[in-house]
Amino acid sequence: MSLDSRHAAPAQPAPHPTSSPLGSFLRLRELPVILALVLLVAVTAAVNPLFLSEQGVKDLLLNATILMILAVGQTLVIITRNIDLSVGSVLGLVAFGTGSVFVAAPGLPIVLVFLIGIAFGAVLGAVNGLLITIAKVPALVITLGTLYIFRGINNAWAGGTQYFAGDRPDAFGNLSVDTVLGFPVITLIAVVVVAIVAVYMLGTRPGRDLYAIGSEPEAAKLFGIPVTRRVLLAFVVNGALAGLAGVLYASRFNSVGATTGSGLELDVVAAAVVGGVAIFGGSGTVVGAAIGALLLTTITSALTALRVDKFWQQAIVGILILAAVVIDRIAGVRAARKLRIAEARNV
Amino acid sequence: MTHFDGRGTDAADQAAPAGRRRESVLTLRGALKTFGPVVALADGTIDLAPGEIHALVGENGAGKSTLVKILAGVHQPDAGEFTVAGQGVSFRTVADSKAAGISVIYQEPTLFPDLTVAENIFIGRQPKGRFGLISRGEMRRQARELFGQLGVPIDPDRVAEGLSIADQQIIEIAKAISLDARILVMDEPTAALSGIEVERLFAVARRLRDAGSGILFISHRFDEVFGLCDRITVMRDGAYIATHETSATTVEAVVREMVGRDIEALFPKTETETGDVVLRVSGLTRPGVFHDIDFEVRAGEIVALSGLVGAGRTEVARAVFGIDRYESGSVEMLGRTLRGKDPRAAIDAGVGFVPEDRRKQGLVMELSVERNAALTLRHSLARFGLISGKAEREASATWAKRLQVKSGSPEHAVSTLSGGNQQKVVLAKWLATDPKLLIIDEPTRGIDVGTKSEVHRLISELAGRGIAILMISSELPEVLGMADRVLVMREGRITGRLDRSEATSETVMHAATAALESSR
Numbered sequence: 045m046s047l048d049s050r051h052a053a054p055a056q057p058a059p060h061p062t063s064s065p066l067g068s069f070l071r072l073r074e075l076p077v078i079l080a081l082v083l084l085v086a087v088t089a090a091v092n093p094l095f096l097s098e099q100g101v102k103d104l105l106l107n108a109t110i111l112m113i114l115a116v117g118q119t120l121v122i123i124t125r126n127i128d129l130s131v132g133s134v135l136g137l138v139a140f141g142t143g144s145v146f147v148a149a150p151g152l153p154i155v156l157v158f159l160i161g162i163a164f165g166a167v168l169g170a171v172n173g174l175l176i177t178i179a180k181v182p183a184l185v186i187t188l189g190t191l192y193i194f195r196g197i198n199n200a201w202a203g204g205t206q207y208f209a210g211d212r213p214d215a216f217g218n219l220s221v222d223t224v225l226g227f228p229v230i231t232l233i234a235v236v237v238v239a240i241v242a243v244y245m246l247g248t249r250p251g252r253d254l255y256a257i258g259s260e261p262e263a264a265k266l267f268g269i270p271v272t273r274r275v276l277l278a279f280v281v282n283g284a285l286a287g288l289a290g291v292l293y294a295s296r297f298n299s300v301g302a303t304t305g306s307g308l309e310l311d312v313v314a315a316a317v318v319g320g321v322a323i324f325g326g327s328g329t330v331v332g333a334a335i336g337a338l339l340l341t342t343i344t345s346a347l348t349a350l351r352v353d354k355f356w357q358q359a360i361v362g363i364l365i366l367a368a369v370v371i372d373r374i375a376g377v378r379a380a381r382k383l384r385i386a387e388a389r390n391v
Numbered sequence: 392m393t394h395f396d397g398r399g400t401d402a403a404d405q406a407a408p409a410g411r412r413r414e415s416v417l418t419l420r421g422a423l424k425t426f427g428p429v430v431a432l433a434d435g436t437i438d439l440a441p442g443e444i445h446a447l448v449g450e451n452g453a454g455k456s457t458l459v460k461i462l463a464g465v466h467q468p469d470a471g472e473f474t475v476a477g478q479g480v481s482f483r484t485v486a487d488s489k490a491a492g493i494s495v496i497y498q499e500p501t502l503f504p505d506l507t508v509a510e511n512i513f514i515g516r517q518p519k520g521r522f523g524l525i526s527r528g529e530m531r532r533q534a535r536e537l538f539g540q541l542g543v544p545i546d547p548d549r550v551a552e553g554l555s556i557a558d559q560q561i562i563e564i565a566k567a568i569s570l571d572a573r574i575l576v577m578d579e580p581t582a583a584l585s586g587i588e589v590e591r592l593f594a595v596a597r598r599l600r601d602a603g604s605g606i607l608f609i610s611h612r613f614d615e616v617f618g619l620c621d622r623i624t625v626m627r628d629g630a631y632i633a634t635h636e637t638s639a640t641t642v643e644a645v646v647r648e649m650v651g652r653d654i655e656a657l658f659p660k661t662e663t664e665t666g667d668v669v670l671r672v673s674g675l676t677r678p679g680v681f682h683d684i685d686f687e688v689r690a691g692e693i694v695a696l697s698g699l700v701g702a703g704r705t706e707v708a709r710a711v712f713g714i715d716r717y718e719s720g721s722v723e724m725l726g727r728t729l730r731g732k733d734p735r736a737a738i739d740a741g742v743g744f745v746p747e748d749r750r751k752q753g754l755v756m757e758l759s760v761e762r763n764a765a766l767t768l769r770h771s772l773a774r775f776g777l778i779s780g781k782a783e784r785e786a787s788a789t790w791a792k793r794l795q796v797k798s799g800s801p802e803h804a805v806s807t808l809s810g811g812n813q814q815k816v817v818l819a820k821w822l823a824t825d826p827k828l829l830i831i832d833e834p835t836r837g838i839d840v841g842t843k844s845e846v847h848r849l850i851s852e853l854a855g856r857g858i859a860i861l862m863i864s865s866e867l868p869e870v871l872g873m874a875d876r877v878l879v880m881r882e883g884r885i886t887g888r889l890d891r892s893e894a895t896s897e898t899v900m901h902a903a904t905a906a907l908e909s910s911r
Contacts, residue, residue, distance in 0.1 A: 247525050249515060252510065252515075258505075262501060266497070268484060322505075327505040
């Protein structure tokens with residue numbers, strides 16, 4: 045072989061940065077959001093000890109639950125370099141649908157109602173997914189369209205009607221009241237969902253395919269990854285999760301009607317971005333997005349507990365989003381510079 | 392010419408003996424592929440034997456890429472006969488092609504930047520461990536083993552983002568090996584590699600050949616084709632022309648078949664009088680990237696910036712043009728100091744910059760030829776802030792004509808042109824600004840041999856008209872043939888300054904690699 049020792053010399057890669065558990069923890073993408081959450085809770089609790097009372101914690105978790113589930117679904121879609129703006133409308137339709145089901149068939153088992161809601165959401169997600177993969181129109185445009193369409197259907201269906209908690213069985217409403225080990229039941233449902241989806245994304249081939257698709261769609265096609273099928277799957281799962289969130293919404297809140305869930309989509313995207321999910325796909329985790337959702341809802345409660353004006357709450361959420369993006373960018377630039385220097389030395 | 396190596400002469404000894412070949416692993420006969428009215432491939436024919444490296448050569452637009460995409464299962468031929476290991480096949484998807492044992496490595500490797508190296512190799516078929524979940528440990532172990540086989544230590548846990556193109560290709564090869572590919576197609580794999588990286592790639596290719604794989608190798612570099620390959624198939628205008636044993640043919644004969652005519656010397660540099668200093672760079676430094684860069688370029692002079700990929704050549708050029716910042720030092724154009732990090736000022740001072748990556752940095756692919764050519768002129772063409780389409784057309788037409796850009800119409804999108812013609816549009820774009828200095832990064836990367844000499848002639852002509860030219864090139868023959876002076880960079884420093892008479896492949900290579908030798 046003509047590759048003599050002189051030529052073989054340069055290939056030694058830069059020494060691998062700390063592979064210790066601590067090292068990998070410090071390089072976690074979710075680290076900034078975790079730190080922000082810990083800091084926020086610590087400061088607020090120091091000023092207002094009631095913030096961490098049993099009831100306080102329960103409220104925090106209850107408030108975060110629905111956004112968490114939506115953020116997890118949204119993350120699947122964003123990782124494939126798509127977006128779903130229709131989730132607020134899907135949640136609204138399913139929540140009102142849940143109210144209607146209980147009124148129409150009061151004796152229906154609660155589990156069945158959950159399944160109906162999830163299936164309904166999945167169908168709506170499939171509509172999005174099919175339009176995007178078949179028409180090859182950007183998801184931003186399609187889901188902006190379905191945002192209005194789904195909301196319009198909700199309006200036409202509900203009209204002025206609202207269903208109240210009294211229209212639903214007590215056991216259903218109690219899901220948002222009862223606790224197990226201090227955790228509300230619906231929060232536990234959300235945690236289980238996050239765990240299942242996290243394992244799927246981390247440990248299964250289709251899950252990894254989603255990352256590959258978002259990272260480099262052209263390469264995914266050339267590599268023979270079934271891009272259309274996977275993207276469709278992401279939208280269906282996202283729809284199903286929005287459906288689940290819709291059912292839980294009906295359990296958690298007193299009334300469901302024509303405007304339920306309006307404007308929620310931006311909170312969902314914000315939660316994912318704050319949680320370290322790259323808006324152009326390919327990286328980020330569902331756990332990060334879930335923590336992002338927890339952070340966003342906790343901020344609102346914390347600022348209330350600290351008696352900060354409502355106006356500032358929104359501005360602070362905005363600053364948080366920008367901070368998340370800036371931190372991500374700085375980390376990216378620094379990593380790139382390190383690699384560039386290492387490579388110039390190695391060639 | 393072997394890049395920075397000078398070992399091309401013994402290449403023939405390394406070619407596999409002809410008698411060793413067995414039944415073909417892959418044959419394609421008379422493949423036809425049309426896109427609407429356009430015939431991309433009229434007669435795609437190739438015969439690949441096991442244990443051979445087979446070159447496929449032809450000008451850009453000869454149909455090589457279409458043929459590759461048919462082998463890869465990306466395109467389906469409209470007609471023709473296609474067999475793999477003696478069995479007739481018709482691939483409907485990329486997955487079909489992979490399943491048949493074909494792996495394709497494209498000119499620009501297609502990795503997933505956010506995923507780790509190991510995952511890039513095993514995506515879609517990751518080894519499974521407990522509970523049917525992906526076992527990262529096992530995946531890492533197998534990746535290490537592959538890199539061990541290839542003799543290239545790449546960290547399997549790092550993300551693919553930021554890897555050099557050479558390393559990306561090694562990853563593609565590791566992927567092919569792990570797929571147990573019997574047929575490896577490499578589409579211009581060396582276009583962006585430096586000499587050492589090319590040798591490393593070739594060592595791997597020869598090892599795979601000796602293990603019995605059939606390798607189809609597409610390249611515009613004849614030293615590589617003749618140094619590496621056992622047989623050569625020539626294509627022209629979408630059709631098969633001939634297949635030769637490498638030992639029984641010559642570069643001239645192959646070139647004649649490729650272009651269908653005789654072409655003159657590959658590098659027609661004409662002697663020119665050099666004038667006053669146009670560009671003077673002193674002490675330019677950006678820590679970790681380049682240090683103490685001093686040089687000048689005179690009117691009518693072609694100065695080549697040579698060295699290995701990653702030596703900091705492009706970075707220097709970008710700093711001179713004001714795209715990237717530098718920490719200390721100065722850049723003077725015609726005696727006046729240029730403000731750093733201000734490309735607009737550089738353009739106004741008469742600097743033109745033709746970047747390495749035409750598609751991403753030099754052209755707006757969706758815009759028309761005329762629009763692209765007039766992009767740099769928008770200020771001078773504008774009347775009351777509006778740009779008249781007529782003025783744009785006139786300005787661009789002048790230059791497109793002088794450069795002989797071959798396009799259906801100046802209104803066609805640039806993306807429809809061949810690489811060589813795209814490069815001409817980029818040149819036209821800058822020439823229209825009447826530059827005093829033109830910085831050209833890899834002027835002929837990925838350009839076929841016919842157009843290559845046209846681009847060289849153009850550059851030479853521009854120098855003849857008194858434009859100072861700073862050319863970055865990884866192709867040694869291009870550097871030696873074109874440049875009046877050669878500056879060699881290594882690890883961010885200029886390590887060699889050679890006049891035309893002193894510059895040989897040995898002296899340039901020595902300056903480019905001295906440190907690597909002394910560090911042993």
